[in-house]
Amino acid sequence: MSSLLLCTYAAVATAQSSEIPLDAAVRTGKLKNGFTYYIRHNATPKNRAQFYLVNKVGSVLENDDQLGLAHFVEHMTFNGSRNFPKNTMMNYLQTAGVRFGADVNAYTGYDETVYQLPLPTDSKELVDKGLQIVHDWAQSATLDPVEIDKERGVILEEKRLGKGASDRLQQQYYPLLFNHSRYAARNPIGTDAILKSFKPAIIKQFYHDWYRPDLQALIIVGDIDAAAMEKKVKALFDDLKNPVAKKKRVAYAIPLTGKNQFIALTDKETTSTTAEIVIKHKAPVMSTTADYKGLLTRQLFNSMIASRFAELSRQPDPDYLSANSGIRDFLGGLDTYRATVVVKPGELKKGFMAMWYETERLRALGFSADELDRAKQNLKEQMENIYREKDKNPSGNYVQEYLSHFLKNEAAPGIEGEYKLMNRYLPLIQLDDMNTLIGSYLKDNNRDMIITAPADAQKDLPNQAEMERWIAEVRSMPVQAFSVQKLSSALLAAEPVAGKVVTEVTDSKEGITTLTLSNGVKIIIKPTTFKNNQIIFRGFSPGGTSLYEDKDYPSAANAASIIAAAGVGNLNATELDRFVADKELEVRPYIAERFQGITGGSSVKDFEVAMSLVYAYLTQPQKDSSLYKTMMERSRARYDKRANDPGSVFNDTVSAVLGNKNIRRTGPSIKKLDMVNLDRAYQIYKERFSNAGNMTFVFTGSIDIAAAKPVFEKYLGSLPRTPIADKARDLDIDIPAGSISKTVYKGREAKASVLLVYSGKYDYNDRNNILFDALRETLNIRLLETLREQESGVYSPRVELSTTQYPKGRFSLTIQFGCAPANVDKLIATAKAEVTALANNGPRPEIIRKWQAEWVRQRELDVNENAWWLSYLVEKLQSGGKLDGYANDLIIVKETTPAAIQDIAHQQLLNGNLIKMILVPEQ
Template structure:
């Protein structure tokens, strides 16, 4: 339930899936400011929160965000966000942040034992598919979608959130029952990915606290901790000044605000608060190498991970800077895609780009999944394109296409703004609360994009590779099947592969852009010879003079 989100990151590390692509979700994170010569004209103040959301903070520090939205109609999505996760556990509590999340479903003040799940399922809320939660290193988040056309269910939904915030019962009998559930989840998570993660995380995370606080915890703690230990964790960290309720859906905002104030104002912070330390992964200035094998690893993966301090995403200037990096990723990804579409590509999968990491870091990740026996060939092909970008940069035509793609995506998003799903807004406000990432709303974003994208220069985008592809704070990680252990390169050999590519006389990338029109000549037109209408289905069938039939149906699903 909780651990699934974390496992996505672990799997990406273990199997070399740091392959950048530009998705709609990613485009939302490409918020940006101006080029260096223009930066002084960009405000360094934090971007204001989306004016469509009502927000406030109660005297006890509890924060709320409320927004009316009718996609889907008669539904609401509620998230209870806690700025607490496995990173805050003591040695004796490893795994208890995740365990606590489970226990929130096993009895609260108003819903004893399994009554909560039972009640919600009777109300049409599916456990796992709708009702869910997750625990990560730095946060624990509970999510609850509900119908809003039944006032009783909505009222009880708020009560559930209130119970989760501070009124889990944590009965000893229920704790002991849940040990087996957690251990089964831990068992299901085992495999090549988990075993390799245990070896790679300490190096990747520079032996920071993150490396020893994977949310699933340790078997020793999970099987033997005393109930008082998890109760202490709950008392210390589930407190209003570390919590927020996010409510988006087909609701009356003013009424919801009154309800939240009435329900959550009496939450108490501990008399002696433990400081909520913000942990980071330090940059050591060292280069590291690690090769690991596992009998269940299906293929050989090699990664070069160059770590950097991540930039904030708070101001208009931050917004523009991240857009430059997003354009860089998009263009570079297109080059790797072109390489992979060759008749005989040099690898099974390969790519590079800027990725998020943990603990305040991001990184340039170049990764290859090699064909059997062709690790050197595959890796050099991946590194060669990174080196080419570093030496020669990109072309103006590549940048123009990337800009147009981004502008088109933003234009579509603006047109569809009244069709945005409530879940999308919730996740945006969640990142605003947890990480202070800007969430100015689509209108402001469109204003920034329209202002900044045309002015981003090729020089700025090309400068990203010089900033990110360095020979410091670099990890080389190889993961392979155990049977190939003897043939894997050592650190000296791996470095020689990088050096040999760096010494090659590479040529600049040629962007073979065609100036020919899509059609050499306009075809002669036909005509519609028949038109049939089906009022019941709302269909119009056109028969053309060449025999082709065209079915038309108007909908309002998209604008």
């Protein structure tokens, strides 16, 4: 088709623009009280549904005496309602296997508050109770004054967690960024003064005014009978009432003033200097077919500019550490063109001008036809892959479409509808469309300039006039067209000499086939139907960095990332990016402590290309000295101010203490970076992948074994083999025994971080692993009850467990939480008391029942995920376990008793090994 005809057709298509219809598969309606619903059947995952209550209610609606109360209401809806007094709601859900935080959750933004409740649907009672819970959220929260007072501390601790350099800087530049609009004074977390002292009547008024059906929608997507569910929703939610005197729900906006603004800020805990240019723009709507063409145009724009910056980042000695730009969503009816650069120390002007040059190059010359064609092909491929999975699309994806439809009036045509729109409008987008877009976003007004930097960089920061001169200087430079590097050769110089499949064994019960190739490579395959177009894999062999001395450790630990970044086969890094851009695949080598290998995945169509990349990475690595130099320089700049950040200092101290200050366990540093040597990293990389006879590959997903065999023979059967059979070495680096306590004094905020580490020897087996998981979760539930609900001293305590079989059986159980410095000792005492009580008395039976329900419900989901099977099979192969071991897990779970948990807790947690690490502000 000629370009003239194409432009003519584009004009006709635009003239005939029409409203995009809502996904025909969703049942939607509005009750007489104004309550909206969206209900859709979707069987992925099976026997599950997502229930979302969406409220057009956020912090922007708060009065001056209600700051933070939109978010506070969100918390309180979980703390008592008409049908679920006090905390019985969460008790009920946990008993049904629904996890607090991981499953049931909510968030409050400036303009909306959204509740999510994923539920199993194979229980009619649970579904009906779930609907009642959502109904109670909508209008029946009790807002008990006693519960309000208890929750004050929890929310103040949530607020405390966010404090630090980033928060302090945002508080200063947000008023400018929001053009001093209402949004600037309505941070959803609120203010300490109001959170501590508001009267219950104030929050009740907010709830009464704004939690009302004409501002609410219920979204239900999942394995349900949509027609029957619609009847239930109509019957249950019809009784919701709007206030007699309804307040007007004002659609607040951020006004475009036409002004340019500037702010430069420093903070002694900031680790880098960043400059941002934010050009504000009225956000386009997305409701008609013409709007959809505009959406595609913006997506192409972002894809092309991201590709440019990615290519520039690989040039020798770039003028900045990192940079990016693109069209971003914003608030208050706006979107933005946002350009950001992180500069090298002392080189703000140089880095900023290099970044801004790309904006000026866009303004002057736009994109090339080649860039546009490539971006369109990539976007088309992405959409086609989504379309291929249309019958396996997770319910959560549909929820997000309907959520935007309700909150923003965005079109939600569904996968098939969007696929048709893409095929119709993507071919019509031309360079003129891109140039029009560039002209509309890259304006010289409504532009904010924001600089943040460490305190010692203050003297080098410009004022507004100086930064405007930098922009003018860039604009006066001669502009050269962006040169896109094209592929000059094929990935491989020659076709591999294929091996053969020498044995094939199929376990029909487990659906697993094992192939052995002529070079010794073993391949474990578990075909599944969970996805239509996904194959994922991992290959591994023993050895890893454990085989190298400490002096070589930094080179060994960084070898895979350094070598992979340089390109592979005949392609350099930029050519490789272009080679894979229109393909659905990812392949990455790795070298860990005890194993090295390669991991990735692909679509069915691109599977052979993925295997050719595996062959190339393992046999034809590259090294690029200029790119290596750039990588090292960036890392040095990142580490230069690392000691400014309290969190980094604390984490590095924790790593050093737990690892006995061994170089393999300490945090990143310039000293360790200086030990990395490119030639040695390259040598180690080649050594680690020299013997395929030691390698095992695991594949799962939509893989056809018969079709895959010749691909395996060609690319994996041709890998080199040597007689050397490496084994990982025991480095004898264990968490220190005994009682250890260390306090780190860093930071200016009144916040503390606590880490308690229990550790020791461990008999690694399936039963103990499950019992220990039960111990972890029961302790987690108890700490939520005590530290959060009873003492109101923390927001979200976290209990984590790590167990290893090799080089020796070991465990570590960590308890972590943030709190006020004044409460550290009290809360540590409470946490330790819970551990002791668990070991001496065991858990309450109802907590075990909660864990059992959670475990069973999560396993129902896990066994229908390719990623779970890949991880499971790899772990069993590396540990020497049985591949069918999962079949006994449910038996162990059901037989778990409080006495069994008490026994393992007594054995493992009362051995005298406890490390206590505390971060508190500088004195």
